[in-house]
Amino acid sequence: MQEKMAMIKEFRQLYGGSPTGLAYAPGRLEILGNHTDYNQGVVLSAAIDRGTFFALSPVGQGGDGVCRIHDLRSGDTVEFRLDQLEHPQAGDWANYVKGVIVELHKRGATVPPFQAAIRSTIPLSAGMSSSAALEMAAALALCKLAGLSLSTLELARIGQSCENNYVGARTGLMDQITSLNGRADHLVFSDFRSLAVTPVPMPSGVALIVANSMVKHVLTGAYNERRIRCEEAVAELARHWPGVQALRDVTRQQLDEYRPQLDATTYRRALHVVGENERVFAGIKALRRQDLEAFGGLLFASHESSRVNFENSCPELDALVELGKSLPGIVGARLSGGGFGGISVHLVRQEQAAEFARRLAAAWQSRTGRALDPIICRAADGGRLLEVAPDA
Numbered sequence: 431m432q433e434k435m436a437m438i439k440e441f442r443q444l445y446g447g448s449p450t451g452l453a454y455a456p457g458r459l460e461i462l463g464n465h466t467d468y469n470q471g472v473v474l475s476a477a478i479d480r481g482t483f484f485a486l487s488p489v490g491q492g493g494d495g496v497c498r499i500h501d502l503r504s505g506d507t508v509e510f511r512l513d514q515l516e517h518p519q520a521g522d523w524a525n526y527v528k529g530v531i532v533e534l535h536k537r538g539a540t541v542p543p544f545q546a547a548i549r550s551t552i553p554l555s556a557g558m559s560s561s562a563a564l565e566m567a568a569a570l571a572l573c574k575l576a577g578l579s580l581s582t583l584e585l586a587r588i589g590q591s592c593e594n595n596y597v598g599a600r601t602g603l604m605d606q607i608t609s610l611n612g613r614a615d616h617l618v619f620s621d622f623r624s625l626a627v628t629p630v631p632m633p634s635g636v637a638l639i640v641a642n643s644m645v646k647h648v649l650t651g652a653y654n655e656r657r658i659r660c661e662e663a664v665a666e667l668a669r670h671w672p673g674v675q676a677l678r679d680v681t682r683q684q685l686d687e688y689r690p691q692l693d694a695t696t697y698r699r700a701l702h703v704v705g706e707n708e709r710v711f712a713g714i715k716a717l718r719r720q721d722l723e724a725f726g727g728l729l730f731a732s733h734e735s736s737r738v739n740f741e742n743s744c745p746e747l748d749a750l751v752e753l754g755k756s757l758p759g760i761v762g763a764r765l766s767g768g769g770f771g772g773i774s775v776h777l778v779r780q781e782q783a784a785e786f787a788r789r790l791a792a793a794w795q796s797r798t799g800r801a802l803d804p805i806i807c808r809a810a811d812g813g814r815l816l817e818v819a820p821d822a
């Protein structure tokens with residue numbers, strides 16, 4: 431792996447020796463199943479061939495007890511002491527590492543002072559989970575440093591707790607689970623009630639094309655509000671029907687039966703989640719019978735439900751989906767991830783992918799006057815520790 435060698439070389443130049451721990455974790459795309467994870471629902475997602483490396487070594491006795499992380503992409507270095515992690519710094523990317531350390535400490539681990547470097551190819555704040563990739567790469571490398579061996583589920587939970595408790599975004603487990611469980615040329619089917627994760631072969635002959643709306647999506651405001659709405663819907667439905675613990679328990683018929691008890695907005699929010707669960711199950715069936723058209727139709731329906739029911743789209747994402755829909759080769763398209771900005775994902779016939787990307791960029795340019803650089807992604811393997819050959 432060329433990128434791995436480049437990472438090790440840069441680490442050596444920076445700190446004068448090889449890293450003792452090196453991990454890699456990819457970004458992810460959400461393919462179907464929007465805002466279902468924290469509702470104990472189901473998701474089809476994919477780890478992608480863009481990710482984050484985290485390399486580290488202990489600073490040892492002679493050090494000043496300060497941890498350093500250097501970001502090779504931006505050139506920033508962040509320094510902090512391990513006994514001063516109580517308060518996250520607003521807007522600091524290192525919060526995703528500090529929050530992981532706090533969670534490791536809660537689990538009884540002792541992380542010694544370290545020096546680290548990161549290198550990422552995932553666009554930031556775009557909706558491809560650059561933060562989860564950083565958390566998972568850091569968690570893998572820090573566990574190695576602390577001599578701790580954790581399951582992928584526990585590692586994913588550490589990342590989620592970092593988001594929930596340290597960063598303040600009440601996100602679900604999907605980003606971290608996907609980043610760790612990705613498999614080349616497969617989608618990841620996750621059930622967030624049983625926490626079972628199953629690989630599903632990518633349909634052959636299609637490419638995943640990602641377009642960045644460049645509307646920064648921040649998952650602390652509207653995202654948390656949507657989550658509260660879902661909880662309100664559950665509380666109201668449970669008053670009439672005690673079996674309901676999460677929106678996962680609710681069918682469309684049941685939701686319609688109780689519609690008069692819900693206010694109109696709460697109903698639409700719940701309908702989105704219930705509909706997304708249905709679409710994931712329908713999507714898996716469509717893939718099994720190799721019905722690409724039906725699968726693509728579910729992606730469009732998902733976007734429409736985001737736009738109308740969950741209201742987590744934005745004019746730029748709507749435009750990307752609409753423009754993509756009119757181009758040759760399109761199978762389906764939707765917003766991907768939390769929404770409120772970020773990316774759209776387009777499923778496109780492989781042989782038309784390059785031309786599709788070119789035409790989407792041209793259509794976007796003439797509609798908005800702005801440049802667009804669509805990324806053709808592959809479904810890739812998940813996060814892991816990497817071997818580092820000893821210094822020569």
Ligand code: GLA
Nearest residue numbers: 464465601602603604767768
């Ligand atoms: C973000 C969150 C995930 C999930 C998606 C929406 O990516 O981090 O947990 O809720 O939004 O499906």
